[in-house]
Amino acid sequence: MKVRSRGRVDALAIALGESRLSLMTQGEQKKTALCDEHVRLGARMVPFAGWLMPVQYTSIVEEHQAVRNNVGIFDISHMGQLIVEGAGAREWLNTMLTNNVGKLDVGTGQYTFLLNEGGGIIDDLIVYQVGEEKFLTVVNAARAEDDFAWLQSHLPAAEADVSAARAVHLINRSANFGGVAIQGPRIAELFHALFGPAADLPSRNSIADLPFNGTTVSVARTGYTGEDGIEVFFRSEAAVKFWNAVLEKGKPFGMKPCGLGARDTLRLEMCYPLNGSDLSPERNPIEAGLAFFVDLTKSNFIGRDVLIETKEKGPHEKLVPFRMKEKGPPPRPHYAVFENGERIGEVTSGTLSPSLNWGVGMAYVSATHAKIGAQIEIEIRGQKFPATIEKKPLYKKS
């Protein structure tokens, strides 16, 4: 038995040859403050984006269902946390990101993109305004160093003398901070069990600092699963205490620790893109169907010209969700997509959806073929299997 294709590059190496490989390379991987807890819980640890991370504790399907039906906790300490502050922070960030930072108030956040000059996606991220002149961005682990270097090279200080009114400071706090995502329909009950009955659960996309056991943690009502949930950011010293408190207080609510495997199936059912698979520097947000998070009315941001051109001419290819029409092998990244015998694109994400018990995925296909309801075929090991282009999301709560 040998793994022939994987769900995501260099990531979810759960089959045999690869877990051996991961043992050999474990020493080279960074560890989050929660690593020992994962091992204690029996997690299968794999290298992911330079980090040693749990891919699953018991079963991807069980963990997936815990989040859909109850509540689950994910270690997201590998994700980058960059702080941007100063009198010029808002204005400068607005030239770096696609969404309109000007629409944020203190305590709110938004999904957005960091683009290169060609409009290609360096990273997708959430930016929270956490003070009058202070922003927290939470970025993908694999991109954190590149994001920081890119932002740093574009700081106003790099250009010329900067007046106090335009001062911007960029800090990479990733090494000293961690985080967890707690996701699932029972989040409100668990939140009050953790923070007390009088604590206010932040509203959707909002973030607030809350006291916890003598320390302060930031609680954001955001996530990557399609379920109600929170993401909690804290200093690394508080990580183990907070993690264990959630597991303990979560017991009555059916809480399960969840790994990257379930994180991937959950996000894919919602058609949330995965950077490195569905997004890349060769793709822009309009092709990815995420123009909602791009404000072209802003006068200036990196990549804007290309996006305006893409919007006017229409993208050559579009990212579309699809669902297999028959029970069969699940779709995987890099499988070819056909329509009427013509090759029209390639799968970027695919899995067997645990909620639907059906093969689903996303693919870039030529724009002329990117129509909801279109009948396409996915080529799997030389054989073509029928599928239908669907509307987002692939999974809706009944």
Added chain:
Amino acid sequence: MNVPDDLLYTESHEWIKREGDNVRVGITDHAQSELTDVVYVELPKMDRQANAKEAIAVVESVKAASDIYAPVKGTVVEVNKALEADPGLINREPYGQGWIFVLKLDNADDLKQLKDAEAYKKQIG
């Protein structure tokens, strides 16, 4: 991890059970536990002739597709159709109802190349 003494094994985690001129083949308990959640099995074609170490079946979990090899040279004489409806049999009964195919042996001496339970246990640590 369950490694029955009366079976033979490959380095690539198939188990082999001698049945006269035939061998029954599946994947080990260790392999199914590493894969977890088997969701699809592509069975070999009946009457297919295969060389040793030739990929002839595919087991897919939620995250990965894995090739399954013919442990020795032979001809496929039986496939486990039950896996098409219930691929989870591989997880629940890797050495029983979760078998994958039966090969008619080309040369019974080929079995000498395979590992015994002791050697396989050593391999998986």
